[in-house]
Amino acid sequence: MDLLTWTGSFGTILNPLAMAAVAVFFLAFLANFAFAIAGIRPGEVEVNADGTMVLHKTPSDFALSAMRYAVLLFLACCIGYVIGGIVMSDIEQKGILGAVGQRFVPVWIALIVTFVVSIMFKSRLGLYGKLFDSPIGMVGFGLVMFWVFTALFSSLVAPFDALDQISALRNDVPGTPTPDGEAYSHYLFGGDRLGRDVFSRMVLGSTYVLQIAPLATLFAFMVGITLGLPAGYFGGKLDTGLTFVANLVLAFPVILLFYLLVTPEIVTAGVPQYMSMVLFLFPIIFLTVLFNSRFHTQPQIRNVLVAITWVIGFTAYFSLISNADDPDGAIRFWPEAVDLFDIEGNLLIVFVSVVFVNSPTVFRIVRGITMDVKTRDYVSAATTRGEGPWYIMLWEILPNARGPLIVDFCLRIGYTTILLGTLGFFGLGLSPESPDWGSTINEGRRLLTIYPHPALPPALALMSLVLGLNLLADGLRDESLRD
Amino acid sequence: MGTFILRRFGVMALTALCLPFVVFFLTNLYPNLEKLAKSQANPRMTDEEVASWLDRNGYGGPLLIRYGEWLGVAPGWTLEDEETGEITGRCIDFDTPADVAPAFCGLLQGDLGFSTVSDEDISAFIGERLGSTGVLMFWAFALMVPSALLVGVLAGMREGSRLDRSLSAVSLASTAKPENVSGVIFIVFLASSTAGISSTLTEWGWLGGEGWLGDRNTLFLGSARSALDDGVNFWNFFLPVFTIALYGMGYIARMTRASMAEVMTAQYIRTARLKGQSFRNIVLKHALRNALIAPFTVIMLQFPWLLTGVVIVETLFNYNGFGWTLVQAASNNDIELLLACSIVAVFVVLVTQLISDIGYVFLNPRIRLA
Numbered sequence: 001m002d003l004l005t006w007t008g009s010f011g012t013i014l015n016p017l018a019m020a021a022v023a024v025f026f027l028a029f030l031a032n033f034a035f036a037i038a039g040i041r042p043g044e045v046e047v048n049a050d051g052t053m054v055l056h057k058t059p060s061d062f063a064l065s066a067m068r069y070a071v072l073l074f075l076a077c078c079i080g081y082v083i084g085g086i087v088m089s090d091i092e093q094k095g096i097l098g099a100v101g102q103r104f105v106p107v108w109i110a111l112i113v114t115f116v117v118s119i120m121f122k123s124r125l126g127l128y129g130k131l132f133d134s135p136i137g138m139v140g141f142g143l144v145m146f147w148v149f150t151a152l153f154s155s156l157v158a159p160f161d162a163l164d165q166i167s168a169l170r171n172d173v174p175g176t177p178t179p180d181g182e183a184y185s186h187y188l189f190g191g192d193r194l195g196r197d198v199f200s201r202m203v204l205g206s207t208y209v210l211q212i213a214p215l216a217t218l219f220a221f222m223v224g225i226t227l228g229l230p231a232g233y234f235g236g237k238l239d240t241g242l243t244f245v246a247n248l249v250l251a252f253p254v255i256l257l258f259y260l261l262v263t264p265e266i267v268t269a270g271v272p273q274y275m276s277m278v279l280f281l282f283p284i285i286f287l288t289v290l291f292n293s294r295f296h297t298q299p300q301i302r303n304v305l306v307a308i309t310w311v312i313g314f315t316a317y318f319s320l321i322s323n324a325d326d327p328d329g330a331i332r333f334w335p336e337a338v339d340l341f342d343i344e345g346n347l348l349i350v351f352v353s354v355v356f357v358n359s360p361t362v363f364r365i366v367r368g369i370t371m372d373v374k375t376r377d378y379v380s381a382a383t384t385r386g387e388g389p390w391y392i393m394l395w396e397i398l399p400n401a402r403g404p405l406i407v408d409f410c411l412r413i414g415y416t417t418i419l420l421g422t423l424g425f426f427g428l429g430l431s432p433e434s435p436d437w438g439s440t441i442n443e444g445r446r447l448l449t450i451y452p453h454p455a456l457p458p459a460l461a462l463m464s465l466v467l468g469l470n471l472l473a474d475g476l477r478d479e480s481l482r483d
Numbered sequence: 484m485g486t487f488i489l490r491r492f493g494v495m496a497l498t499a500l501c502l503p504f505v506v507f508f509l510t511n512l513y514p515n516l517e518k519l520a521k522s523q524a525n526p527r528m529t530d531e532e533v534a535s536w537l538d539r540n541g542y543g544g545p546l547l548i549r550y551g552e553w554l555g556v557a558p559g560w561t562l563e564d565e566e567t568g569e570i571t572g573r574c575i576d577f578d579t580p581a582d583v584a585p586a587f588c589g590l591l592q593g594d595l596g597f598s599t600v601s602d603e604d605i606s607a608f609i610g611e612r613l614g615s616t617g618v619l620m621f622w623a624f625a626l627m628v629p630s631a632l633l634v635g636v637l638a639g640m641r642e643g644s645r646l647d648r649s650l651s652a653v654s655l656a657s658t659a660k661p662e663n664v665s666g667v668i669f670i671v672f673l674a675s676s677t678a679g680i681s682s683t684l685t686e687w688g689w690l691g692g693e694g695w696l697g698d699r700n701t702l703f704l705g706s707a708r709s710a711l712d713d714g715v716n717f718w719n720f721f722l723p724v725f726t727i728a729l730y731g732m733g734y735i736a737r738m739t740r741a742s743m744a745e746v747m748t749a750q751y752i753r754t755a756r757l758k759g760q761s762f763r764n765i766v767l768k769h770a771l772r773n774a775l776i777a778p779f780t781v782i783m784l785q786f787p788w789l790l791t792g793v794v795i796v797e798t799l800f801n802y803n804g805f806g807w808t809l810v811q812a813a814s815n816n817d818i819e820l821l822l823a824c825s826i827v828a829v830f831v832v833l834v835t836q837l838i839s840d841i842g843y844v845f846l847n848p849r850i851r852l853a
Contacts, residue, residue: 042645064645244494248501251836253828255791255806259813259821260506265514418661425663425795426810441663445670445799449705452671452678459664467659474655 004175004186008095010084018077025070032063091185096175100188106153111145130479137475143468150203151210158200159184162435170195171451192454201435202457208436213416216354222283224362229393232370246360254357261353262428272349276321279355284313293390350429354419365408369401403480407473414469421462437462491840495833506825507550510818516542518816541573555589595823600815605823616793616804627728635739640766642744657733662795666726674705707802723800727792731785735778742777746770776846783839787832
């Protein structure tokens with residue numbers, strides 16, 4: 001079998017079209033720029049005396065619509081490649097793009113279903129529904145959901161396992177056919193230094209990022225909220241002390257903190273266990289206080305809710321921090337019978353450091369918002385009603401601070417993704433064989449100028465996910481401001 | 484004003500005392516010391532041998548006292564060998580024998596000790612590396628700050644306009660690219676002889692041999708190492724500088740845009756507009772000064788982030804600067820060098836925080852005159 005071309009048999013029609021679209025876009029962009037300098041502005045709507053409206057089109061308007069159509073044409077070509085890949089039966093005709101598009105079929109279906117359902121019911125979905133009113137938010141949401149679904153269906157999408165090696169295909173270019181009898185006929189994005197499939201590793205790497213980043217961000221928010229609310233609400237010595245500690249952590253350059261924390265020696269010393277002991281306590285405290293402050297006048301409901309929180313929370317907590325199997329583990333008292341899961345020291349330290357780095361920033365944001373919101377009338381009303389301080393913080397201030405917090409949550413997941421990529425880039429934390437994007441970039445960069453293809457897919461994947469999260473946050477900000 | 488600066492200095496001094504201690508604590512954890520002992524003496528030492536080696540080399544005492552020695556507020560350790568009578572100590576080395584050695588030698592005396600891997604004097608070593616990084620940082624700032632401010636002001640002066648939307652999109656995209664991603668992408672597209680633009684240009688005959696762009700094989704160099712030996716030029720330095728600048732640029736531009744947009748809605752701008760000032764005048768004379776207060780703080784606080792960027796870029800482009808040294812020190816378990824690097828990093832962060840706080844007060848007349 002031959003090397004695959006990028007666009008397959010559809011390319012003969014679609015390639016010139018796509019190229020033309022790009023060329024038109026750039027020409028129109030330059031023309032637009034020239035018009036702007038020459039002082040030709042886009043036409044404005046004029047209202048006539050009889051109530052009709054007239055729009056005089058200027059050359060600038062034509063350049064703008066040319067740009068818009070060029071973008072649409074280009075997108076149509078991209079969709080054409082994917083549909084072509086799904087329709088065509090022979091892989092030589094699909095080309096690399098078509099074959100990749102076909103591997104992602106489960107993701108496309110899930111994306112289309114999500115969008116159709118969401119747009120149908122968007123008026124009933126609150127802030128989430130409003131997202132579908134803003135194009136930026138929709139693009140961001142689409143990018144993020146693409147990677148979420150890729151992570152969910154990664155075993156269907158990826159043709160090979162992350163560690164499968166075909167030594168004949170070391171550093172081979174994209175589209176190289178695999179020997180007979182392998183799981184899939186081609187290495188779509190080529191082979192890496194050890195002859196593993198770059199495409200499969202990129203797809204499987206998404207699971208690492210999408211497991212760690214949102215969860216770590218959530219924990220950072222729990223810590224930041226639990227400490228930031230009282231600091232902002234009570235002020236005084238508590239505030240001074242907590243702010244000092246937060247600034248202390250923030251003054252550490254992130255990379256230095258990682259180098260100090262994420263080393264095998266630190267893991268042997270048990271530091272991740274001790275840190276997780278402190279950090280993972282916060283979600284339990286948060287939920288307990290949350291339920292207690294709301295239902296302390298109805299002890300029965302309160303007791304049930306707090307009991308559920310404690311049973312689930314502490315089982316998970318002790319399962320997480322105690323590791324009976326590990327002879328070097330610092331904390332090993334939790335009986336194996338109720339130890340639900342063990343987390344490898346390396347993964348735990350990555351998780352803990354990411355939470356640790358993010359919490360102070362969340363703390364500062366929550367503290368700032370609390371100081372602002374606590375002067376509002378509804379807070380005084382609650383105080384007059386005789387509500388306790390924790391009720392006011394958690395049930396009056398926090399819900400009213402949700403807009404900026406949700407936006408920051410999205411941005412922070414993106415930032416956490418970048419942090420994870422940085423950790424992997426320096427070979428810290430996860431094992432070097434793991435397919436996560438940071439480690440793969442690190443692996444590929446050694447031979448970058450000669451074999452660029454192994455490092456590029458994970459880099460673009462990381463970029464698109466972070467870009468999607470940033471766009472989503474932007475869309476959410478616009479929509480929540482409009483509330 | 485005076486009390487404000489005094490209080491800031493107090494907090495900073497406390498931070499400056501706490502942070503190095505954390506670093507000292509983390510680098511001097513027992514497993515680190517054990518690894519050091521095994522790499523210095525003998526990889527197959529028993530636990531007792533490790534303990535005695537650590538005692539003999541001054542790593543044995545209580546942590547706080549050793550921290551004091553390292554800071555230079557406690558006298559350095561000395562030890563007399565019972566058999567030979569030879570005196571060793573923290574402040575005693577080849578050039579300064581025991582009888583002339585000072586009692587204190589630590590950070591306050593400007594003595595950062597010697598690298599445990601290469602035996603070089605750390606103060607001189609770090610100074611040289613910092614110089615190299617300074618050059619990189621200078622160019623990155625020279626590129627980043629003006630372009631970020633320009634983009635931010637242009638985008639913010641007419642909020643919601645087409646120019647605003649396209650510039651905001653550009654800055655959003657640039658913040659979505661961490662240095663390791665954009666560095667890889669730039670190398671592939673601009674500095675690889677087998678892919679991207681360089682190979683296309685070579686095919687066209689513009690690059691390499693007789694090409695009018697020069698006889699190089701690639702448009703830019705993927706390694707900045709030659710910048711250290713042959714001096715900085717556009718070809719070997721543009722990619723690392725641009726990679727660092729790009730990530731920070733988006734952030735500063737967004738902050739500038741927000742600040743500019745806020746200023747443009749202020750009452751006094753409306754007054755200026757109503758009295759018939761031209762838009763150019765309003766932006767340049769009235770809005771710009773006030774709009775640049777917030778970005779100043781952001782630019783200063785950008786330093787700690789740039790430090791991460793510098794470490795990534797120096798590793799990726801193989802440039803022997805401060806970041807590269809930090810990575811080497813950390814991966815070789817070079818405790819003394821890592822400590823020194825941390826101190827420099829923490830110092831840079833604290834000073835920039837202080838400058839940003841004081842600068843904010845000086846720039847903002849509402850606070851300055853209050």
